[in-house]
Amino acid sequence: xxxxxxxxxxNAATVLIMRQAQTGMEILLLRRNAKLAxxxxxxxxxxxxxxxxxRESDSAGPEDELLSARVAAVRESAEECGLALDVEQLVHFxxxxxxxKSKRRFATWFFxxxxxxxxxxxxxxxxxxxxxxxxxxxxxxAMHYAGELNMMPPTYMSIKLVDQFSSAEKAxxxxxHFDAYWVTPRFTRDGEVDLLxxxxxxxxxxxxxxLAGPRHRCIVSDEGVRYIHSGEDVGIAAMxxxx
Numbered sequence: 001x002x003x004x005x006x007x008x009x010x011n012a013a014t015v016l017i018m019r020q021a022q023t024g025m026e027i028l029l030l031r032r033n034a035k036l037a038x039x040x041x042x043x044x045x046x047x048x049x050x051x052x053x054x055r056e057s058d059s060a061g062p063e064d065e066l067l068s069a070r071v072a073a074v075r076e077s078a079e080e081c082g083l084a085l086d087v088e089q090l091v092h093f094x095x096x097x098x099x100x101k102s103k104r105r106f107a108t109w110f111f112x113x114x115x116x117x118x119x120x121x122x123x124x125x126x127x128x129x130x131x132x133x134x135x136x137x138x139x140x141x142a143m144h145y146a147g148e149l150n151m152m153p154p155t156y157m158s159i160k161l162v163d164q165f166s167s168a169e170k171a172x173x174x175x176x177h178f179d180a181y182w183v184t185p186r187f188t189r190d191g192e193v194d195l196l197x198x199x200x201x202x203x204x205x206x207x208x209x210x211l212a213g214p215r216h217r218c219i220v221s222d223e224g225v226r227y228i229h230s231g232e233d234v235g236i237a238a239m240x241x242x243x
Contacts, residue, residue, distance in 0.1 A: 009097070012108040013069035014047025015077055015090060016158050018168035019120045024136050025168045027159065029149070030080060030124065031131040038104045042150050043133075045158070046077040049106065066092065069109035081132060082123030089113050093161070093175045094239070096154040097184040099196070110158060112175050114168045137163035144224050153185070153196055153218045156225040160240035174242045181239055185218070194220040200234035 017028040027045075034041035050072040056064060070087045077083050090111040098105040122132050135143070137159050143149040144156065151159075165171035185196035188209045195209040195217055202213025209217065215230040229238040 009105045009107055011050040011065060011069065011072075012048060012106040013050060013073040013076065013111065014045045014108055015073045015085065015111040015113055016045050016093075016162070017077065017081075017083060017085075018112065018114050018162070018171060019117050019134065020114075020168045021117050021134065025162070025165060025171060026134040026136055027140065027162070028081065028083075028120075028122065029133050029135060029140065029155075030129045031133075033128055033130050036128065039152060042152055042155075044152070044155055045110075046080045046083070047073060047108070048076045048080070051075075066109065070111070073109070073111050080125060080129050083115060083120065085113050085115070091172055091175045093178050093180050094154070094158065095180065095182040097182075099185050099187040101187070108154070110154065112158075112162070112172055114172050147222075147224070151225060153220065153225050153227075156218070157227060157239055160227060161242060163240075164242070171242075178242055179237075181237075183239070190219075192221065196220065198236075198239070200236035 019026050029043045030046060031043050032039050032041060050068050054071040054075060055068045070090050073090055074085045074087055077085050090113050092109060092111050094110040095108065096110065097107045124132055140149060140159050144151055162171040165174065183198055185198060186204055186207050188195045188197065188207050190209050197204045197209060198216045200214055201216040203209045203211040214233040215228045216234045216236065217228050219226045219228065227240060
């Protein structure tokens with residue numbers, strides 16, 4: 001990575017917040033202000049860039065970065081939706097870096113947490129965040145494919161990861177033992193659709209989605225996001241498999 005690209009890569013943190021409601025496990029999604037330059041109008045988890053105040057030291061070590069990300073995730077949750085989390089309750093399950101050549105690039109730590117139904121009252125700031133919904137993963141997926149819930153691929157993938165669990169606590173416990181994955185997608189196009197290629201895809205190294213071979217990618221079109229993992233030929237576990 002060039003110095004120029006590294007200079008504009010910012011650390012960030014986000015947290016998938018779950019609760020156990022009468023309808024089953026629900027996740028919190030926030031709708032970003034449509035006027036924002038980055039992900040305007042998208043439905044996201046609470047989160048944002050790691051600020052200098054979130055950093056415990058000037059060290060660039062991975063443990064310091066992880067702690068700073070935890071602090072940022074707690075702060076952003078309080079600011080964006082009014083939910084009080086604790087640094088220790090956050091479970092790290094993935095890390096996404098925005099594709100190179102993007103105008104705004106983030107290296108984002110993804111965490112998960114569970115809050116009690118009685119402590120899940122959301123208060124949005126009505127500035128950066130304009131709306132919120134508690135939805136079961138199945139509801140979120142159905143609304144996404146119906147064009148009612150615009151999500152970025154990392155959000156979509158995180159919801160797919162917990163979709164198979166019957167309870168919030170079971171989902172969190174599984175993620176606690178999950179081998180967190182780190183990925184920097186590579187962007188390309190195929191006609192009218194965008195392709196985000198992941199490690200193990202035949203076209204990942206060449207940035208060429210047309211190359212024959214294993215498929216590990218997200219297809220992003222007007223119909224939403226669709227994840228493809230072609231199986232053992234990929235050589236890397238599916239990112240929506242908690243085993």
